[in-house]
Amino acid sequence: MDHCQRIVIKIGSSSLTDSKGLLDDSRMAALADAITELLRRGWQPVLVSSGAVAAGLGQLGWHRSNLTMPERQAAAAVGQGLLMEKYNDLFQARGIQVGQVLLTKEDLAHRRRYLNARNTFNVLLNRQVLPIVNENDTVAFAEIRFGDNDTLSALVAGLVEAALLVILTDIDGLYSGDPRKDPQARLIPVVRQVDENIMQAAGGSGSPVGTGGMRTKLAAARIAARSGVRTVVTCGKDPSVILAVAAGERPGTCFEPSPRCLRSRKQWIAFGSVARGTLTIDRGAVKALTEDNKSLLAVGVTAVKGTFPAGSVVAVEDDRGIELARGISNLSSDDLKLVIKNPQRGLEVIHRDWLVCERSFSLCQS
Numbered sequence: 001m002d003h004c005q006r007i008v009i010k011i012g013s014s015s016l017t018d019s020k021g022l023l024d025d026s027r028m029a030a031l032a033d034a035i036t037e038l039l040r041r042g043w044q045p046v047l048v049s050s051g052a053v054a055a056g057l058g059q060l061g062w063h064r065s066n067l068t069m070p071e072r073q074a075a076a077a078v079g080q081g082l083l084m085e086k087y088n089d090l091f092q093a094r095g096i097q098v099g100q101v102l103l104t105k106e107d108l109a110h111r112r113r114y115l116n117a118r119n120t121f122n123v124l125l126n127r128q129v130l131p132i133v134n135e136n137d138t139v140a141f142a143e144i145r146f147g148d149n150d151t152l153s154a155l156v157a158g159l160v161e162a163a164l165l166v167i168l169t170d171i172d173g174l175y176s177g178d179p180r181k182d183p184q185a186r187l188i189p190v191v192r193q194v195d196e197n198i199m200q201a202a203g204g205s206g207s208p209v210g211t212g213g214m215r216t217k218l219a220a221a222r223i224a225a226r227s228g229v230r231t232v233v234t235c236g237k238d239p240s241v242i243l244a245v246a247a248g249e250r251p252g253t254c255f256e257p258s259p260r261c262l263r264s265r266k267q268w269i270a271f272g273s274v275a276r277g278t279l280t281i282d283r284g285a286v287k288a289l290t291e292d293n294k295s296l297l298a299v300g301v302t303a304v305k306g307t308f309p310a311g312s313v314v315a316v317e318d319d320r321g322i323e324l325a326r327g328i329s330n331l332s333s334d335d336l337k338l339v340i341k342n343p344q345r346g347l348e349v350i351h352r353d354w355l356v357c358e359r360s361f362s363l364c365q366s
């Protein structure tokens with residue numbers, strides 16, 4: 001199996017719909033042509049496609065303004081079927097089988113479901129079936145939904161160990177400021193680190209159909225970079241651009257993979273899992289974790305929030321409430337509460353193999 005040849009392509013609602021907000025047939029056909037060519041060239045592509053809500057609204061004749069969440073979810077229920085029907089017809093005509101993969105944040109947060117999804121992707125990809133992924137909008141609800149598909153595409157890219165993530169949108173890349181508000185804004189061709197400064201350049205969505213804007217694309221690029229995946233954000237008007245990206249060209253903005261990329265299990269802890277509780281640690285423990293790469297011992301834990309069994313993912317924060325690590329706790333919250341009153345020397349709460357220190361988890365949340 002050659003993971004180097006895996007490529008995740010995310011196409012946003014703004015690139016899939018026409019000026020009336022309906023699915024753009026010619027754009028979808030051009031996308032199908034480009035993906036077919038990628039397969040012919042030996043790549044294993046995964047398509048993360050938005051557009052379910054837009055397609056549903058078009059079919060039902062509903063207007064986007066003032067929709068409640070259940071109404072959006074109902075529109076997605078109608079639209080997801082239409083979207084897949086279109087993709088199925090387009091790819092069948094090109095001799096390619098497709099498989100629908102609908103995921104929620106909760107699916108990826110659950111370690112066994114995450115691994116099951118990985119096995120399914122591997123079977124589809126190794127048998128030249130194109131996985132077409134979307135968020136399962138009809139069941140995902142407010143607090144635990146991705147909302148946009150940018151973050152989802154980055155998690156999928158890490159999951160399948162892709163070499164490239166291509167995010168197709170309605171603008172040719174990341175600009176130094178939101179181009180709608182700043183006419184002086186310049187295109188940034190390469191980003192080596194998604195930090196707070198770069199984050200400040202990004203605004204929300206510019207189109208009525210898009211959801212995340214550039215902010216969620218940066219969060220996605222950061223997750224991908226830490227997972228060892230190079231991200232290119234570029235314009236999806238002409239989907240054949242993905243062939244140029246696969247051939248090594250860098251139209252738009254290229255986000256380089258991090259030299260300190262995380263291995264699979266730590267990627268999941270850092271970006272896929274949902275923390276079930278929070279541990280506050282003292283200054284000595286902060287140093288041990290962030291500078292000395294040590295495991296977290298019970299002596300350094302000063303407070304425990306939440307109720308969780310042993311084996312849960314927990315957030316670790318300093319005494320100012322800043323999250324600086326995440327890991328799998330060897331102890332339940334009940335046991336931890338007993339232990340911190342009377343710490344046993346050397347008792348390990350999180351082994352360093354199950355601990356991820358990340359200076360800015362908040363930058364990875366969309």
Ligand SMILES: Nc1ncnc2c1ncn2[C@@H]1O[C@H](COP(=O)(O)OP(=O)(O)O)[C@@H](O)[C@H]1O
Pocket residue numbers: 011012013014015168169170171173174175176177178179180201202203204205206207209210211212213214215
């Ligand atoms: N710094 C920036 N550079 C480029 N685009 C930006 C920036 N800040 C905000 N945007 C907006 O982000 C939009 C793309 O995001 P979005 O509308 O969510 O598209 P999609 O449906 O492809 O996810 C652009 O059209 C643009 O208006």
Ligand SMILES: N[C@@H](CCC(=O)OP(=O)(O)O)C(=O)O
Pocket residue numbers: 011012013014049050051052053054076134135137147148149150209210211212213
């Ligand atoms: N899952 C939703 C995606 C929502 C959305 O608009 O995402 P995006 O266009 O990527 O900002 C759908 O299919 O309509």
